[in-house]
Amino acid sequence: MKRSQLFSRTILAVLLCLVMCMPAIAAEKPIKLGFVYIMSGPFSTYGQFAKQGAQLAIDEINASGGILGRKVEGYFEDSTGKPDVAARALKKLVYQVGVDCLIGLDSSGVAKTVVPLIPQMKTPLIITHAATPDVTGNICNDYVFRISLNLAQNVKAAAKVASESKANLWTTIGPDYAFGHQSWEYFQKYLKELKPGVKFMPKDKVAFSPIKTTDFSSYITKIMQSKPEGVFISLWGGNLIDFVRQADQMGFFKGDFDVLMSLGAATEVLYALKDKMPVGIWVGTRYWFLSNNSPVNVKFRTAYHKRFGQYPSYNAHGAYGAVYTYKAAVEKAKSVDKKAVIKALEGLSIELPVGKITIRAVDHQAVTDACWGKTAADPAYPIRILKPMRIFPGKEITRPVEQTGCKRK
Amino acid sequence: MATRNILIVENLHHQFGKFKVLSGISLEVPEGRLTALIGPNGAGKTTFYNVISGKYVPTGGKVIFDGIDITGMPAYKIAPLGLMRSFQITNIFLKLSVLENVLVPLALHYGKTFSCLTSLGKEKSLAEKAMVILDQVGLKDRAFRPAFELPYGDKRLVEIAIALARRPKLVLLDEPTAGMNPEETERMILLIRNLSRESGTTFFLTEHDMKVVFSVAQYIFVLHQGELLAEGKPSEIRENKAVKEAYLGGALDA
């Protein structure tokens, strides 16, 4: 008796599942977008911001009639910041969910290892955060695009700021992995071009801290003792927060030397530090919510602030912008066919909150503006803002295609 | 006919830090003679065994086994020469079957330690040899049971079977009847006597239970506070005054 009951219930459950798995047979199928970000663990802040940004864009688009009249659905997968898990997540989205476009990737290492897998999946991927120059450089391919600022662009802007300062002897502190080392290499290269007389600290005087570092005091000591005139900092996230607080206590920001932080204007850092972020320091970011007052940007930051209670971070902007970029490409191609969308993405120009971006046809890197500024207090905002602010036009900071190493075409 | 000495111990010393446990012990064990080492608690019997079987490196003196100087040799090198030992506390491979317990030393003996792709099940000759040994100690019918399921007395028998498996020339038995009930003790005495007579192995045992010693041993050494107090046939030891004093009179009458 009981057994048969169990049996029938199981069948019922299976049927229910089947029904739920076949959504809306009658209606036109929605467009599926797959997002892969770090959703869990230490760096899940980034995934959460991205998810909020993406959700906001999707809701806005659906409220105004969707893309080509079709609704948009977002599917979010967790990369956990590990390349094999990210690869699995991408496969799931492509083969299981059947998404029309992939969006995401936070970690450069993950991006670098999974990008070569994308052509197999025959699905476009729009990178919104990972900054390694290589994915639109020597490992570029037909399917991978990036709408966010890459490391080379951001550092080029940093070099421009640095070239205007009086400092002639530069050093760095950065995370001890590819991002930190590459940032320093590009910084030296670009600054040397702009200001040939400039000098850099030798290898044993610069500081690279492992990502798990929480106590930066000995690195701070090392840098201060080497008596530089300028310090370029590529730390980010929790590392940067720890560093800034400890460095501030040790007199790092007293003005003995100039300080540049390539990701110091990230909102998650500013929100954590609030008024503990020293003022008058040059900081950069991939997107700054006050960088312009275009209608698109005002709409984005107010809507985001209203819904999530914070001003949007660069990762929120990346996901938000990627959805709109995809929308623009589909509308340009008048189809969701993946090949057509890729064609449409190549050379696409679109107005995003960050400003107007253009995706280059060859290397698929977006030419987008970089924003730098000096930290300043403003009673209207709970966090430090940038004043004065410098916008570096995308054209000036994006290296020519020939220099990227991208061998498409 | 002068029998060969299978074990010669010369002026053996051992100490832990400043604490002297063995001070200058010399003795000889002739081949084939069932010899016993007795002494009150803390006399140094187990330490003596540990030194000979290679657990400790002695601080002085010499151990010669079967004509080879084994002083300070590690245990795993001594065993292949033909010197095996059993332990006072049951020390067997509990989760393995009784048969496997015996197969371990057998596989070692026949150089199969690192043969890793042949099936143990197909090593028929090993299994047969193991069954012979299990038969000798009377465990044949329990060969396939896991060792931890056996009653205490049987576990002690497994202990003996492991020691016998490599067909050693000399077996050191450390209190083989410790913790046994009278019936089990009786069985063990009988077993040791038979094995000593039939197997061609020399047995050298320590024992706490005087009854066992006097009913089994052909020759006895008495250890007291790390020194050899007396030696002789059981009857001689029984009469020895010094031994009686060492045991405070009590135990020997038992």
Next chain:
Amino acid sequence: MGRNTSVKSQFISGVSIFGILALCPIFFPIYWTMILTEILIMGLFAMSFNLLFGYSGLLSFGQAGFFGLGAYATTISILHGVKSIWLAMLIGMAASAIGATLIGFLCVRRDEIFFAMLTLGFGMMIYTVAHNWRELTGGSDGLSLFMVPPIHFFGLEVSLEPPRAMYYFSLIIVAAAVYILWRVIRSPFGLMLMASRENKDRLYFVGANVKNIRLFAFVIAGVMAGLSGALFSLFNHMAAPSFVHWSFSARPVLMTILGGSEIFFGPACGAAIFFVLEQLVTSITENWMIVLGAILIPVVIFTPKGILGTVVSWFTDNKA
């Protein structure tokens, strides 16, 4: 429970599992075929770990070191022009074998938690090398394989790029490796391992050089981990430092205890449970860590023999 019957039943179950696995891709969607490939590879990894843990009583917390050596050596040799997959995988296994011999020589002298911490330490040293030797290993970014060379046999060229081809390739390799492990466990050497787990001191006194026995097991386990690493790098087209990190070493531990360390297929079963669970949980919630933890706690407390181990002992207990 006679060992012989359990051996026979293990063999039969092994063969039937292989049969079922060979049929799976026909019925499974492509994504699940890929998951299954991963389960196979991680299953082999977990079983290599269990040769040390379950059979020799050694808790290795650095098994990812050898997994990573296999993955890196395979990837690097393909990137440097090795055309044959077989040769590349052999190089991967050789690298793990050398690494395992050197590290094993130092580690097998210690027991229990000290062994675990030593292997953790050496594993993390390999991680540091992978993470920092940018010229060879690509540093923190790792290495990516743009193309896995096709395999050749009997003049036939088979590409491993299609997921189903990769699946069958992995299945055959893993089955061969598992068969070897099975032989090892049933051999006289396998008996030595179990004896060393049960009573190391006693084994010493019957004339076995326990260190050498352990070292040999350590090398076999290292090579098998290297093989699974090589497969994993081909499957994912990459080798990354995270493959070598201690948190990757924790995976086989988790899988083995989940499935059961006393059953031959326990670790592989644990791998399957782990992946399926992960797929289910992550599709429901982002907070999969809390759910996974909440599932693990009762499993550890109430099924000390692991899930497969508990199921098997239900059946055997009913018989008895």
Next chain:
Amino acid sequence: MESFVVNLLNGLSWGMLLFLISVGLTTVFGVLGVLNFAHGSLFMLGAYLSMWVMHLVPSFWAGLVLGPVLVAVIGMVIEVFFLRPVYDRDVSYQLLLTFAILLVLDDAVRLIWGPGYHVVEAPQILAGVFPLFNHSYPVYRLFLVCIGPVIGGGLWFFFKFTRWGKLIRAAAMDREMAEGIGIRVPLLFTAVFGLGTWLAALGGALAAPHQSIGPSMGERVIIESFIVVVIGGLGSFPGAFIGAIVLGFLEAFGTVFAGRIQMALPYILLAVVLLIRPRGLFGEK
């Protein structure tokens, strides 16, 4: 010279924080025989809960006192419900169980406080700097350098002279004997786990003004405190102290000399110590 003194202080202050975390871990291991993987998460919980109290009351000192106590209560609950069933199991099961607890705690924290970073301020009295050569050195770090020996000394006094301390040491040496002389061992175990948790949480509360609070805090310290405990000798009190200081120095001075292998320094230290002294520096044979 200048750099030497500053790095000495850097190493000492970090070492003292490590010591507080490790001494809890080692005490729990010494008495309960459990190597607690979730110890780092309890450290993190200490930081979060004291932050919560600090905002509620609002006083740094209230947070420093109450936060760890709250975490200790949570720790005791964990001990009673989850650890008790696994005391007689193999170390690996205990590791896995505590790992599962780690997963739950880490994610729970993320659910409650969000994935972002938080910052806690040091109280006015400790917030300043004092001149050291021609630089300034934060007072709070000096406070950390001093608080370590104070708590270490307190613990030493507790174990050496108080009844409870003696009971714990007796139970650590021989559980059965302790039961024999009438100690209620389960209660004692709960108390010891509470103590270990309290120490970890206190470490977290003290670390809060010094580093950012985030869900990754625990993961970052757990392996390091494992290393401290093992090189010092499992269950050894002075071992944890020396081990923590050695590791602190190694990491502080490592930035100067180690270059590329800097990341591996703790692991090299671990391997070298275990190969030379199998039971750690102060481990018993």
